Amino acid sequence: MKSDTFSSTVQRAREAGLVIAAFGMVCAISGCERPPVESLQGGYRGLAMTTLINPRSDAAIAAKNQVPAVIPAASPDGPLASTVYSNVRVLKDLNVAEFTRVMLAMTQWVAPPDQSCSYCHTSDMSSDDKYTKVVARRMIQMVRHINTHWKDHVGKTGVTCYTCHRGNVVPQQVWFTDPGRSNTSGFIAGNAGQNAPAKSVGITSLPYDPFTHYLLTDDNTLRVISNDALPDGNRASTKSAEETYGLMIHISEALGVNCTYCHNTRSFAAWDASTPKRTTAYYGIRMVRDINTDYLVPLTPTFPAHRLGILGDVGKVNCATCHQGVFKPLYGESILKDYPELAGEMHHEPPPPAPPPTASLAH
Ligand code: HEC
Numbered sequence: 375m376k377s378d379t380f381s382s383t384v385q386r387a388r389e390a391g392l393v394i395a396a397f398g399m400v401c402a403i404s405g406c407e408r409p410p411v412e413s414l415q416g417g418y419r420g421l422a423m424t425t426l427i428n429p430r431s432d433a434a435i436a437a438k439n440q441v442p443a444v445i446p447a448a449s450p451d452g453p454l455a456s457t458v459y460s461n462v463r464v465l466k467d468l469n470v471a472e473f474t475r476v477m478l479a480m481t482q483w484v485a486p487p488d489q490s491c492s493y494c495h496t497s498d499m500s501s502d503d504k505y506t507k508v509v510a511r512r513m514i515q516m517v518r519h520i521n522t523h524w525k526d527h528v529g530k531t532g533v534t535c536y537t538c539h540r541g542n543v544v545p546q547q548v549w550f551t552d553p554g555r556s557n558t559s560g561f562i563a564g565n566a567g568q569n570a571p572a573k574s575v576g577i578t579s580l581p582y583d584p585f586t587h588y589l590l591t592d593d594n595t596l597r598v599i600s601n602d603a604l605p606d607g608n609r610a611s612t613k614s615a616e617e618t619y620g621l622m623i624h625i626s627e628a629l630g631v632n633c634t635y636c637h638n639t640r641s642f643a644a645w646d647a648s649t650p651k652r653t654t655a656y657y658g659i660r661m662v663r664d665i666n667t668d669y670l671v672p673l674t675p676t677f678p679a680h681r682l683g684i685l686g687d688v689g690k691v692n693c694a695t696c697h698q699g700v701f702k703p704l705y706g707e708s709i710l711k712d713y714p715e716l717a718g719e720m721h722h723e724p725p726p727p728a729p730p731p732t733a734s735l736a737h
């Protein structure tokens with residue numbers, strides 16, 4: 375009797391233990407991974423070319439990628455702004471209503487709310503005294519240039535000031551040439567621009583400024599893999615290979631994807647094994663160089679010193695400036711479709727001649 379009670383107590387305790395263990399396991403599995411991480415297959419079956427989608431970390435990114443309210447469309451009628459105002463040099467193709475709409479949109483996208491129009495203007499609207507107005511004029515040209523000449527990258531989605539600025543006077547993601555750190559290794563030699571875990575390259579010890587070589591100049595050393603088995607054919611150094619990897623980590627982090635979004639890791643170099651996204655990225659690299667060298671660098675003397683980097687260089691664009699953690703900026707939502715004024719020059723038809731007075735009205 376006694377031993378029976380004992381064994382049934384043990385039995386019950388065991389069952390309870392099992393239930394608790396099972397409960398714990400359910401908690402552990404569901405608690406750690408809720409909502410579940412999904413994986414999307416991007417290449418051929420069986421190649422593990424997958425993109426992981428984690429709804430929890432994505433929620434914060436999604437919150438940053440909301441599109442602002444659209445200003446009502448402007449009437450296509452009315453005189454050109456350039457005939458009404460005295461110092462319109464770029465938006466000559468817009469009528470007054472469209473021109474005013476661009477001013478309102480730029481105020482919403484770029485200027486601090488407490489400054490509004492006065493962020494770029496003095497009381498004389500035609501004056502170019504504020505550097506912000508001079509920069510903004512060039513940025514309007516840049517946006518139209520991207521939307522007309524870089525369709526290979528931005529497609530029909532296009533860009534507006536908001537794609538980079540998101541309500542900030544200076545976009546949150548810009549880069550300056552990094553002059554290098556003081557020696558962190560304990561050795562006498564400098565750190566040769568690497569071996570210092572840096573955010574720009576995903577906290578790895580890869581070269582922390584892969585941008586100056588690859589996103590400013592047209593430097594073909596980005597390609598580092600040999601096309602043949604002989605060492606003579608490949609002059610790329612270990613350092614440039616590391617810089618390429620640094621840039622690739624930046625690209626992956628900027629888009630919130632991993633390497634297999636673009637590459638089949640069997641061969642990083644082979645284009646025929648890569649996804650079409652890699653081609654879009656190829657044009658992206660060229661577009662970023664164009665933006666930096668033709669638009670931002672020439673603006674350097676226009677900026678006040680406090681906006682420049684340690685070496686006196688202007689803030690420049692990389693993939694994160696527009697993408698901000700998402701494979702298509704703002705999840706591919708086009709703001710541009712609502713702002714034809716920034717898609718390129720608008721061509722206004724001359725107004726139709728007034729109809730001749732009819733006989734019934736003429737007498
Ligand atoms: C981010 C900078 C910026 C902001 C903010 C801004 N503007 Fe402008 N504004 C410009 C630029 C650049 C031009 C010149 C455009 C050109 O040359 O085609 C301009 C020109 C003008 C002109 C023509 C002046 C003349 O006589 O030539 C008017 C009027 C004007 N803006 C009104 C406004 C109003 C009203 C606001 C606020 C709702 C505003 N702007 C906000 C940059 C800005």
Ligand code: HEC
Nearest residue numbers: 596597598599622623626632633635636642643652655656
């Ligand atoms: C969004 C697309 C994209 C992602 C993600 C990406 N790459 Fe690349 N990768 C490219 C493009 C485009 C090139 C070719 C650049 C050029 O020729 O200008 C390239 C080139 C390379 C090369 C040089 C190939 C050669 O010809 O020598 C290597 C190595 C490489 N990537 C590795 C990686 C690694 C590792 C990752 C992940 C950390 C990665 N890539 C993520 C687009 C991508």
Ligand code: HEC
Nearest residue numbers: 480506509510513514534535538543544548681688689690
């Ligand atoms: C491709 C990204 C990009 C786009 C698109 C863009 N900008 Fe910029 N803008 C920049 C960068 C980068 C800087 C910062 C340069 C620096 O501070 O050294 C900047 C700086 C500015 C500044 C100076 C801010 C300050 O206080 O010093 C103004 C004004 C400005 N942009 C207006 C505009 C307007 C207006 C548009 C749309 C017509 C626009 N930008 C579109 C990248 C962009």
Ligand code: HEC
Nearest residue numbers: 527528529531532625651654655658659692693696701702
């Ligand atoms: C001036 C803003 C801007 C910059 C800077 C930029 N992109 Fe993009 N990118 C876009 C836009 C807009 C799209 C969406 C195009 C579309 O909808 O077809 C896009 C799309 C892409 C895509 C296609 C994604 C898909 O799933 O189809 C890739 C890959 C990409 N960008 C890579 C890059 C890389 C790599 C860089 C840096 C070298 C870069 N981008 C810099 C604006 C930008």
